[in-house]
Each structure stands twice: as structure tokens, then as C-alpha cells.
Amino acid sequence: MAGTRMSDRETERRMLDAAVALVHEQGISTGLESIPFDEVVRQAGVSRTSAYRRWPKRDHFYGDVLLELAGGTTLPAPEASIVGPAADVVLEHAARLGSPEGHRDLVVELLRVSIGADYRVVSTSPQWRTFTVLLASHQGITDPQVRDEVTAALASAERRVTDARARAYAQFTGLLGYRLVAPLAGPDGFELMSRAAGATMSGLLTRLTLGENATDTPRPMRAFGSTQPAQWDSAVYMVASTVLAYIEPDPGVQWTHTRVDDLVTALTNYVSSV
Numbered sequence: 011m012a013g014t015r016m017s018d019r020e021t022e023r024r025m026l027d028a029a030v031a032l033v034h035e036q037g038i039s040t041g042l043e044s045i046p047f048d049e050v051v052r053q054a055g056v057s058r059t060s061a062y063r064r065w066p067k068r069d070h071f072y073g074d075v076l077l078e079l080a081g082g083t084t085l086p087a088p089e090a091s092i093v094g095p096a097a098d099v100v101l102e103h104a105a106r107l108g109s110p111e112g113h114r115d116l117v118v119e120l121l122r123v124s125i126g127a128d129y130r131v132v133s134t135s136p137q138w139r140t141f142t143v144l145l146a147s148h149q150g151i152t153d154p155q156v157r158d159e160v161t162a163a164l165a166s167a168e169r170r171v172t173d174a175r176a177r178a179y180a181q182f183t184g185l186l187g188y189r190l191v192a193p194l195a196g197p198d199g200f201e202l203m204s205r206a207a208g209a210t211m212s213g214l215l216t217r218l219t220l221g222e223n224a225t226d227t228p229r230p231m232r233a234f235g236s237t238q239p240a241q242w243d244s245a246v247y248m249v250a251s252t253v254l255a256y257i258e259p260d261p262g263v264q265w266t267h268t269r270v271d272d273l274v275t276a277l278t279n280y281v282s283s284v
Contacts, residue, residue, distance in 0.1 A: 021060045028054035029075045034136035047071060073156040079140055080148070081163030099123055100274055107265045107273075111237050114259075117186055118236040121250045124182075128175075129245055133215060141167065142215045168208070176204035179253070185276055187263035191256055203256040210252045214245045 016024075029050045036045065047068055051061045065071035099120045106112025132138045145164055151157040180200040183189065190199040228241040234254055263269070 016056060016060065018060065018064060021056045022064055024054040024056050025050055025061055026075060026078045030078055033079060033140055073153055076151065076156060076160050077163065080144055080160045104270050104274060107270050113187065113265060115236050115238050117188065118234045119240065121253060122240055122242060122246060125249045126243065126246045129211065129249065132211060138215065142212060145212065146216055172201065172204045172208055175208060176200040179203055183257050185273055187260050187265065188257045189260040191258050194256060203253065206256070207249055207252050210249050214248065
């Protein structure tokens with residue numbers, strides 16, 4: 011007894027899903043020619059006749075895949091990786107927060123740990139690798155309509171991540187008794203800070219796609235005025251230096267025992283809500 015014929019919509023969905031999976035597995039350079047159409051048909055488990063009827067021209071298929079990659083892929087949000095290790099770091103440093111040195115040690119260590127976690131997420135994510143390549147190469151797409159749609163989708167995805175990172179930076183800056191460096195202020199200042207950190211990270215990720223691993227070589231140092239030595243990856247150091255260019259200690263904040271207790275409680279609640 012013959013099976014039920016697959017609908018054109020299901021054929022299309024299976025083909026696009028299979029193509030995206032192959033791209034994330036194999037990677038792309040500046041195009042999708044390394045993803046053979048017939049291999050996508052095989053992976054999707056669809057009829058060759060149906061697939062060729064839907065996309066009689068390969069460039070139309072590759073255009074649809076580019077749109078799917080740019081707009082249909084959810085990038086791992088950095089927010090959870092930024093806030094996840096915060097409570098433990100604060101608890102380790104809470105007893106020394108009353109001194110300027112202890113306060114600075116906390117801020118530097120928190121940046122090292124949280125940015126390191128954020129960087130590991132984006133540097134090991136297939137979605138992020140694909141996004142980085144598309145960001146660098148999308149202007150080379152020959153079809154102007156596809157190029158414009160891919161550009162818009164990439165901008166939307168980057169905006170979502172930028173906003174998530176800006177929210178985390180704003181929350182932590184206030185909790186840690188820091189403030190934006192004048193004349194920056196408010197959400198616009200944190201959005202600029204987030205874009206700067208994101209641009210630094212995107213540049214580092216692009217270098218990783220070229221096979222450069224030197225940015226991941228850790229070295230011991232007392233970074234950014236900290237009194238405590240720690241192992242710093244070069245990539246994390248570069249992003250942290252960008253972040254610290256935008257913030258400074260708030261002289262109006264006094265680190266009393268009550269404020270330290272409030273900080274630990276706030277961070278614990280914030281971590282559990284993400």
C-alpha cells in the first residue's frame with residue numbers, strides 16, 4: 011500500500027531543516043556551494059522530484075537557506091552565561107568588599123569569570139559560527155532582494171543579543187556600585203557599551219574562523235588593578251578591557267555590611283530568574 015504523499019510545505023520544511031543542520035555541521039565560507047543539493051535531499055528524506063520542482067534553480071534554494079540561517083536560527087543568549095557565576099564570585103569576595111582593593115578585586119574577577127563563560131558559549135556554538143560568517147560575507151550575496159532580507163534578519167538577531175547583554179551590564183553595574191563614565195548615561199549608554207563589547211567579541215570570533223587560537227592562550231596576571239593573580243585568556247582580557255572603559259566606581263556608594271548582604275540577595279534572586 012502506497013504511503014501518503016508528502017505535501018510541498020513539508021518537503022520545503024524538511025529540506026531547509028536538513029540544509030541548516032548540514033551548514034552547522036560542516037560550516038560555510040562565503041557561500042553554500044559546499045552543501046550539495048542532492049545530499050540535502052537525501053538527508054531530508056524527501057522525493058527528488060518534489061525537491062527539484064520546488065527549487066528548479068539551485069541559487070533560489072541557497073537563497074532560501076541563507077534567509078533561514080539569518081532569520082530562523084535562535085542565537086544562544088549571553089545573559090544566562092553572564093549572570094550564572096555571579097553569586098559564587100560575590101560570596102567568595104564578600105568579606106573584603108569594605109575596602110577599595112577588595113571591591114576592585116571582586117569586579118575584575120566577576121568580569122573574568124562571566125565574560126569567560128559568555129565567550130565559551132559564543133565560540134563553541136554552531137549557530138554563532140554561522141552567524142559570524144554570514145555577518146562578514148552577506149554583502150557578497152548577488153541577489154539584491156535576498157541580500158537585503160538577510161541583512162535585515164542579521165541586524166534583528168544581533169539587536170536581540172545586544173539588548174540582552176546591555177540589560178545584564180546595566181543590572182550588574184548598579185549592583186556592584188559602579189556607574190557609566192560621563193557623559194554616558196542610562197539605557198543608551200549601556201546599549202553602546204554592549205555594542206562595543208559585542209563588536210570586540212565578533213572580531214575575536216572571526217579570527218577563530220581563520221584558525222587563530224592564540225586568543226585562547228591563558229596567562230597569569232594581576233589585571234586591571236586587581237591584587238589577586240588569575241589566569242586570563244587573551245580574548246577575555248580584550249573584552250573585559252572594553253567593558254571597563256565604560257564604567258567606573260560610584261563614589262556615592264558605601265560598602266556597609268547591609269549593602270553586601272543586599273548585593274548577595276539581589277544576585278541570588280537575579281541568577282534564579284534567568
